[in-house]
Amino acid sequence: MINKYTFPFLLLLLLSISSCENEIPFDKEANPPKLVMNALINADSINNILYLNKTGQDVISDVMEASVEVRVNDVLVETPKALPIPTDGDFISFQKRFLITTKFHPGDKVRIDAKTGDGAHHAWAEVTVPQPPMPIERVDTATVMVNEYDNYYTERLRYRITFSDRPGETNYYRLVLERHSTIHANITSRPEVLDTVLTRQDFRMLSREDVVLTDGHPTLSGNDSDLFEQAENIYGVFDDSRFSGQSYTMTVYSSASDDWPYLFPSHDITQKIRDCYVRLLSISETDYQYFKALNLIDSDVYDETIMEPIVFASNVHGGVGIVSISTETSVKINLVDEKYDEW
Template sequence: MKSYIYYLSALIVTLTIVSCENELPFSIKDNPPKLVMNALINTESQTNLLFLNVTGKEATTHIQNATIEVRVNGQLAESLRPLPPEQEGDPQCRFNITSKFTPGDVVRIDALTDDGKYHAWAEVTVPQRPAEIENIDTLTVPMLEYGHKMNYLRYRITLKDRPGETNYYRIVVDKQTTLWKYNYEEEGKGEYIFWTKHSYSFIGREDIVLTDGQPSTGEDEDNGIFDTARNIYGVFDDSRFKDTSYTMTVYNSTHIETAGEEGYFNAMDVIIRLRSITEVEYYYLKALNLVDSDIYDETIDEPIKYPGNVHGGTGIVGISTEVSATIPIILPKYHNRKR
């Protein structure tokens, strides 16, 4: 029996995007449902989640009962069952991978459903750790954004390529704002509660490496002169600075984004994270850059096929290593930190 299916993009799901005006013949017999396995693992992170779904005629659906097996260099490291739902009515199947990986490890992850119907797996060699960040210079500068000048912090980050090999990297600008509020309880007792809010947005349009040799300015963007995808995920390779050092320029806002109901400002740090990523993760995030930029229109643009490395199913499993540097942000109005 022949029917028709529309493939749409989904968060961290490796599917083919096609114009909504085009119909593709889809044979259910020749294209049975497949497991969708997705994880972007960082060796420095305490929380590495793997997501499981299954493809359907019109959309992905959730897996209810499955096991994840993690092997490192051929040895079983852990066997995992799904985490409890994050909230009521959320059936997303998630697994928390706790195994520790080191550069050069060969990691294989198998996903198996309890009914024996599905089995998908991916194998990844953990990339070598990047060289330590050599230097970071910072300066507050005015920038034109949407016709208005605003103060941004400029970071000039000097990094060094690993010699003698082709490398793929990701730069992450992790702005961490610590907030606090007083939790009132009965009989006048209470306590101070602190938590951290993360923001990862940054501007890299002036950097020749982050823009693949097509730098631009805020005026260019406002005028629509350079209608190119933004490097939202900060991925790049070493083709422009192979076996040598390079100073990268990015910007972000250190504006305090908090109100009294959410909490009160306590402190702010910016952590510059330089990650060494696999080739498949590099091309996957480059595809997401295009999809998540305003310039992509699925009704008129060419279809995008996401890269993947999952066998017996679809999806992507990436593993990255990381070095980082922390920059304390001292704002004149907030000298007294409570932490």
């Protein structure tokens, strides 16, 4: 017998069954794996890595066997071999990596093809190597106090970098502050270790005060309202729309301290060296859009629950990913070079 309490329950059950029947299941046959091809290539380097994976329903999957061909101006110049899988460290990656040793030149038309060993996947990308940026004209550094947030100031190293835009064309750039820190030490507590060298790299920079790097929305403090409305330019990409064909001085900051790890007593240190390579890269519009998407997804601004999904730019045909070839100009600055004979 159905009473007044049973009927609503049956109706709810019926609606639940109907809604389940209307769900669209994930169809693996309709969404087959695609080849993922990624590479950030420096045209002047002979040490560039191409990475291969396959897409998956939840996570990317490994490529077991693959071959790669590199062509310049329609001529086959290299067939890179897969690098050995690293066996050191706690985490072992089976990701396929190929070493590309060809040195490219501005104006070269570069095509890279990747094929899986079973012949099921073939992806390729074609890139024209951009013209290099104009030489960096000047880099001025100074140690200043910066308002991090709520009038809390910290000491930072300020860089003012002056360069000119290449005239008569639309240009896209990326600024990289590549800092190398090195410690030389004699560990007195371990006589068997006569000399120890510790090195580290740091690419972090603060760019919120620069008009170009913030796309016209500079801020002076970490808690300014504008900072919550736009993504931080983590990857330092920009175009020339605000200084086309002109000279521009860009302002960025890095940490002022060495951040040396305290792995041994200070009296064991014999030398400290810190260098900064100020690198200005010329990139393509596709690279520019790709890094802008990375800026958004790596920032605190993006909320996937209320925002549209991020679409990454890709220049890979028959697959997904980005193959970037950049040219650059750079300046090396020695920030610290201190020797300690006695403590």
